[in-house]
Amino acid sequence: MIGLASGPYAATVNPLGGGLATLTYDGSDLIVPQHGESGTPRFRGAVLAPWSNRIGDGRYRFANTDHQLSITEPERDNALHGLVLDEPWTIADRSDSTATLRLRVGPVTGYPFLLDLTLTYALADDGLTVTLDASNAGDSAAPYGCGFHPYVCPGTDPVDAATLRFEAAERLRTDPVRLLPTGREPTPGTPYDFGAGLPIGTRELDDAFTQLSHDTDGRHHLHVGRVAVWWDAAMPWVQLFTPPDRASIAVEPCTSPPDAFRSGDDLVVVEPGSSHRVTWGLQAVD
Numbered sequence: 001m002i003g004l005a006s007g008p009y010a011a012t013v014n015p016l017g018g019g020l021a022t023l024t025y026d027g028s029d030l031i032v033p034q035h036g037e038s039g040t041p042r043f044r045g046a047v048l049a050p051w052s053n054r055i056g057d058g059r060y061r062f063a064n065t066d067h068q069l070s071i072t073e074p075e076r077d078n079a080l081h082g083l084v085l086d087e088p089w090t091i092a093d094r095s096d097s098t099a100t101l102r103l104r105v106g107p108v109t110g111y112p113f114l115l116d117l118t119l120t121y122a123l124a125d126d127g128l129t130v131t132l133d134a135s136n137a138g139d140s141a142a143p144y145g146c147g148f149h150p151y152v153c154p155g156t157d158p159v160d161a162a163t164l165r166f167e168a169a170e171r172l173r174t175d176p177v178r179l180l181p182t183g184r185e186p187t188p189g190t191p192y193d194f195g196a197g198l199p200i201g202t203r204e205l206d207d208a209f210t211q212l213s214h215d216t217d218g219r220h221h222l223h224v225g226r227v228a229v230w231w232d233a234a235m236p237w238v239q240l241f242t243p244p245d246r247a248s249i250a251v252e253p254c255t256s257p258p259d260a261f262r263s264g265d266d267l268v269v270v271e272p273g274s275s276h277r278v279t280w281g282l283q284a285v286d
């Protein structure tokens with residue numbers, strides 16, 4: 001485990017999977033600790049690449065070629081959350097407050113592409129910033145997506161009493177069995193309109209949102225209880241999930257919705273010699 005510290009913040013990063021294992025402010029947890037696991041249980045703190053969420057049947061077509069991925073969510077017959085969850089990342093650089101890790105992804109069955117991932121965690125006195133670069137080291141274009149899976153501790157137990165605030169004009173509809181997309185619907189005036197801030201209450205969230213508002217800095221922002229999460233325009237989606245224990249809420253910024261490898265919806269294509277970058281962060285708020 002890699003320990004980082006700056007001012008009131010401290011964090012640990014797990015080289016197995018590259019995930020954010022802990023983040024504290026003045027000794028208090030801002031995310032649910034990972035306790036040294038990699039992608040499980042429930043993907044706490046995980047890095048999701050080269051896709052996030054689900055690919056139905058693990059099957060997709062890209063550049064006129066069919067591909068079949070391993071089914072990693074057998075109860076729903078989906079390929080879930082990418083290929084890096086249990087992979088050992090190499091520590092490329094580190095200091096007291098920053099760490100950079102690297103991983104080569106592919107080619108593997110179902111993903112015959114070659115990507116070099118560079119992941120940087122940086123702590124400062126105003127919080128955590130995470131950057132992920134994906135460079136195409138192969139000779140053909142690669143389909144790509146990424147996301148992150150922190151379980152945020154809003155400072156209330158259960159999470160029901162925490163106020164959730166963010167602006168999104170659309171919510172993704174999904175089928176109740178496989179959780180794959182069936183369309184979109186507007187959020188204004190619905191129970192999913194959190195623009196003015198609403199208590200989470202008894203909602204059981206497992207929903208993706210898009211058409212997000214942004215500030216003058218170009219970043220999207222979400223507040224839940226004592227925690228603020230931000231992410232850049234390269235990730236126009238956020239998935240929210242309330243786990244059964246109701247002790248936290250997963251806030252998952254991502255580049256695309258579920259099943260993007262099949263639908264093409266906001267699918268990123270990284271050309272040979274090119275790269276794609278996303279940045280997000282998390283901080284405590286009063």
